[in-house]
Amino acid sequence: xxxxxxxxxxxxxxxxxxxxxxxxxxxxxxxxxxxxxxxxxxxxxxxxxxxxxxxxxxxxxxxxxxxxxxxxxxxxxxxxxxxxxxxxxxxxxxxxxxxxxxxxxxxxxxxxxxxxxxxxxxxxxxxxxxxxxxxxxxxxxxxxxxxxxxxxxxxxxxxxxxxxxxxxxxxxxxxxxxxxxxxxxxxxxxxxxxxxxxxxxxxxxxxxxxxxxxxxxxxxxxxxxxxxxxxxxxxxxxxxxxxxxxxxxxxxxxxxxxxxxxxxxxxxxxxxxxxxxxxxxxxxxxxxxxxxxxxxxxxxxxxxxxxxxxxxxxxxxxxxxxxxxxxxxxxxxxxxxxxxxxxxxxxxxxxxxxxxxxxxxxxxxxxxxxxxxxxxxxxxxxxxxxxxxxxxxxxxxxxxxxxxxxxxxxxxxxxxxxx
Amino acid sequence: xxxxxxxxxxxxxxxxxxxxxxxxxxxxxxxxxxxxxxxxxxxxxxxxxxxxxxxxxxxxxxxxxxxxxxxxxxxxxxxxxxxxxxxxxxxxxxxxxxxxxxxxxxxxxxxxxxxxxxxxxxxxxxxxxxxxxxxxxxxxxxxxxxxxxxxxxxxxxxxxxxxxxxxxxxxxxxxxxxxxxxxxxxxxxxxxxxxxxxxxxxxxxxxxxxxxxxxxxxxxxxxxxxxxxxxxxxxxxxxxxxxxxxxxxxxxxxxxxxxxxxxxxxxxxxxxxxxxxxxxxxxxxxxxxxxxxxxxxxxxxxxxxxxxxxxxxxxxxxxxxxxxxxxxxxxxxxxxxxxxxxxxxxxxxxxxxxxxxxxxxxxxxxxxxxxxxxxxxxxxxxxxxxxxxxxxxxxxxxxxxxxxxxxxxxxxxxxxxxx
Numbered sequence: 001x002x003x004x005x006x007x008x009x010x011x012x013x014x015x016x017x018x019x020x021x022x023x024x025x026x027x028x029x030x031x032x033x034x035x036x037x038x039x040x041x042x043x044x045x046x047x048x049x050x051x052x053x054x055x056x057x058x059x060x061x062x063x064x065x066x067x068x069x070x071x072x073x074x075x076x077x078x079x080x081x082x083x084x085x086x087x088x089x090x091x092x093x094x095x096x097x098x099x100x101x102x103x104x105x106x107x108x109x110x111x112x113x114x115x116x117x118x119x120x121x122x123x124x125x126x127x128x129x130x131x132x133x134x135x136x137x138x139x140x141x142x143x144x145x146x147x148x149x150x151x152x153x154x155x156x157x158x159x160x161x162x163x164x165x166x167x168x169x170x171x172x173x174x175x176x177x178x179x180x181x182x183x184x185x186x187x188x189x190x191x192x193x194x195x196x197x198x199x200x201x202x203x204x205x206x207x208x209x210x211x212x213x214x215x216x217x218x219x220x221x222x223x224x225x226x227x228x229x230x231x232x233x234x235x236x237x238x239x240x241x242x243x244x245x246x247x248x249x250x251x252x253x254x255x256x257x258x259x260x261x262x263x264x265x266x267x268x269x270x271x272x273x274x275x276x277x278x279x280x281x282x283x284x285x286x287x288x289x290x291x292x293x294x295x296x297x298x299x300x301x302x303x304x305x306x307x308x309x310x311x312x313x314x315x316x317x318x319x320x321x322x323x324x325x326x327x328x329x330x331x332x333x334x335x336x337x338x339x340x341x342x343x344x345x346x347x348x349x350x351x352x353x354x355x356x357x358x359x360x361x362x363x364x365x366x367x368x369x370x371x372x373x374x375x376x377x378x379x380x381x382x383x384x385x386x387x388x389x390x391x392x393x394x395x396x397x398x399x400x401x402x403x404x405x406x407x408x409x410x411x412x413x414x415x416x417x418x419x
Numbered sequence: 420x421x422x423x424x425x426x427x428x429x430x431x432x433x434x435x436x437x438x439x440x441x442x443x444x445x446x447x448x449x450x451x452x453x454x455x456x457x458x459x460x461x462x463x464x465x466x467x468x469x470x471x472x473x474x475x476x477x478x479x480x481x482x483x484x485x486x487x488x489x490x491x492x493x494x495x496x497x498x499x500x501x502x503x504x505x506x507x508x509x510x511x512x513x514x515x516x517x518x519x520x521x522x523x524x525x526x527x528x529x530x531x532x533x534x535x536x537x538x539x540x541x542x543x544x545x546x547x548x549x550x551x552x553x554x555x556x557x558x559x560x561x562x563x564x565x566x567x568x569x570x571x572x573x574x575x576x577x578x579x580x581x582x583x584x585x586x587x588x589x590x591x592x593x594x595x596x597x598x599x600x601x602x603x604x605x606x607x608x609x610x611x612x613x614x615x616x617x618x619x620x621x622x623x624x625x626x627x628x629x630x631x632x633x634x635x636x637x638x639x640x641x642x643x644x645x646x647x648x649x650x651x652x653x654x655x656x657x658x659x660x661x662x663x664x665x666x667x668x669x670x671x672x673x674x675x676x677x678x679x680x681x682x683x684x685x686x687x688x689x690x691x692x693x694x695x696x697x698x699x700x701x702x703x704x705x706x707x708x709x710x711x712x713x714x715x716x717x718x719x720x721x722x723x724x725x726x727x728x729x730x731x732x733x734x735x736x737x738x739x740x741x742x743x744x745x746x747x748x749x750x751x752x753x754x755x756x757x758x759x760x761x762x763x764x765x766x767x768x769x770x771x772x773x774x775x776x777x778x779x780x781x782x783x784x785x786x787x788x789x790x791x792x793x794x795x796x797x798x799x800x801x802x803x804x805x806x807x808x809x810x811x812x813x814x815x816x817x818x819x820x821x822x823x824x825x826x827x828x829x830x831x832x833x834x835x836x837x838x
Binding site for chain 1: 440530540659668779787798813826829830832833
């Protein structure tokens with residue numbers, strides 16, 4: 001795409017956003033439902049486009065340009081299409097975030113201030129591999145009355161183009177501006193998108209840590225997202241061993257590829273003699289590689305040596321780093337130094353220790369006696385999430401429709417002037 | 420200051436912020452009150468420092484390096500010191516924004532999610548001329564449990580240093596970390612501050628449009644602020660002339676130097692024959708310069724010709740640009756093109772027209788039948804404001820203590836794992 005074309009797309013998106021802001025809930029929901037329906041009717045077309053992407057991806061894998069696991073994330077089938085449709089329909093059912101009055105004050109007799117929720121404007125989403133990013137983000141965008149510009153990785157371009165075409169048909173049928181959801185193509189357009197702070201209001205990178213870091217380093221547009229989820233479980237001396245085992249196993253092994261999966265196990269030195277061996281043995285027996293220092297390796301010879309790098313590594317795999325720390329203070333220091341402000345959990349029966357951990361750990365999500373794998377917008381009751389934010393600005397934790405909004409102040413008077 | 424010294428200050432601020440987050444309300448309020456009290460006891464010292472700044476500023480003015488009006492903003496006297504103290508005491512009285520649970524959901528039996536308000540961390544404030552920026556921002560920072568790094572313009576450096584020294588004494592006496600409020604000096608430190616995105620969480624520029632634009636263009640740290648307040652009053656055909664006159668006069672002339680002052684008057688073509696001349700004559704008679712096109716000049720020969728530049732100029736003076744537009748749609752188009760998303764007002768008796776304006780104008784504050792000069796955190800009941808934000812991210816409109824906070828999610832369970 002030429003720079004001029006990309007600029008035209010962004011301007012059209014801005015205009016669409018302006019129009020969308022005035023479209024009532026029912027019509028935005030109707031467009032989402034229509035898109036889901038058309039996707040269901042276009043299975044063959046979608047699978048065909050996906051086959052092209054898969055074939056091209058296989059070539060890239062053969063040439064070492066893509067990792068083999070990309071195929072799994074890229075592949076569409078009947079089940080995945082049905083899931084995409086269901087997820088869109090679920091978004092249509094969510095309460096409308098737009099137009100809600102979140103604050104109301106009478107400033108003076110007959111002079112009323114209201115704070116009203118409104119859309120952000122234009123969202124640019126830069127994503128890799130997963131076709132369901134298109135449907136999910138388009139649905140959340142329409143729900144929050146924001147226009148969406150999608151930039152798909154080249155490995156998913158054909159599938160993304162087929163999906164966007166269908167969504168645009170639905171927009172047309174529902175009488176909404178078709179430019180509310182658009183696709184731009186080509187690696188070279190990313191820099192241009194990131195520079196358009198006059199037209200784009202938010203950038204959401206979805207993909208590898210490298211992608212997120214690249215986006216954050218190259219734009220002045222606000223970015224919602226997180227580069228890494230280095231999540232910790234700290235097992236305190238006052239932890240029940242059974243509960244600790246259940247939580248650690250779930251936090252690490254339920255799904256190893258999600259951002260809320262635990263990557264480091266911290267065990268209180270005061271509990272090392274009782275809790276450490278059972279926890280490490282359980283993980284090893286469950287097929288999890290454990291990396292630790294000499295103390296840790298003395299417990300079980302299957303433990304591999306950990307390097308300094310391990311404490312700041314997001315494995316996204318059946319691997320965990322493990323360490324003995326000096327109580328909750330030691331755990332807090334370790335997490336502060338190596339964590340990524342995403343999700344961290346403490347297992348303890350001591351309320352005061354738990355409160356200290358919940359207060360002092362500076363992460364989007366902190367848990368007491370629960371698995372880090374709860375870190376998810378769906379679990380939080382947000383209906384759907386676009387990702388998890390680890391910054392402290394605007395949104396933090398799961399990003400759902402509420403986080404895709406802004407607000408403005410409306411003042412209605414009867415001729416009042418300021419004295 | 421050397422780069423190393425600035426880095427040391429920022430690291431100390433980060434540590435202070437961490438400690439502050441755990442300090443209860445009463446102790447933070449006590450520190451604010453103590454600072455106000457010590458300022459009252461240190462009048463002579465403050466006036467002495469201020470005299471040095473004034474003398475240096477006079478020299479710079481003589482050399483054409485500063486504009487003469489700087490002296491007014493820079494000058495301290497008994498009255499201004501009393502006002503600074505009062506403003507600090509008022510901040511101490513505000514409700515504490517920190518620790519409030521803004522959302523609570525039971526995710527599962529015995530698994531409770533809470534969204535809890537917490538501080539942002541370290542705020543860097545880059546300001547010019549006004550000594551009261553120091554006291555106001557330090558008070559708001561302490562109130563919201565954020566550490567504050569102040570970078571004062573060189574014209575106010577002696578006064579700022581004297582104030583920060585007193586505030587640090589108060590912090591010490593109240594048992595709070597003295598690095599919660601620090602001052603850095605020298606024009607060369609600005610670039611370094613703006614690059615410290617690992618230590619600084621928010622930048623607030625307070626001063627000229629040039630300063631704000633420079634800050635926005637040179638940092639990836641979130642910036643709260645606005646470069647310009649190009650505020651409009653649109654007088655619709657359905658406006659009562661008397662109300663329009665009252666509002667226009669107040670919006671422009673109550674105080675011409677505030678960001679909520681009107682800079683452009685838009686009059687509906689359908690009301691031009693009845694409303695235009697009285698409005699323009701009133702402004703001219705009140706000593707306001709009016710700039711407009713030939714049509715406008717035909718009304719009164721005192722009207723000066725407007726150039727294209729006038730529509731995007733924030734005069735901050737007794738000058739207004741005036742234009743006839745084609746109804747509310749013409750007004751919306753004009754404001755969209757030339758406005759700064761700050762504050763805009765419509766005068767009309769027609770509810771539907773008013774709603775259209777309130778919905779479609781994309782500004783932080785939109786008003787119906789009220790003066791733009793209401794754009795103020797104090798007027799909005801926020802107690803005190805650090806400025807007005809025109810972005811759509813995180814904060815919009817007046818920035819008070821609520822906008823200086825973030826949140827995190829706490830989950831308390833009894834051993835729950837995710838299925």
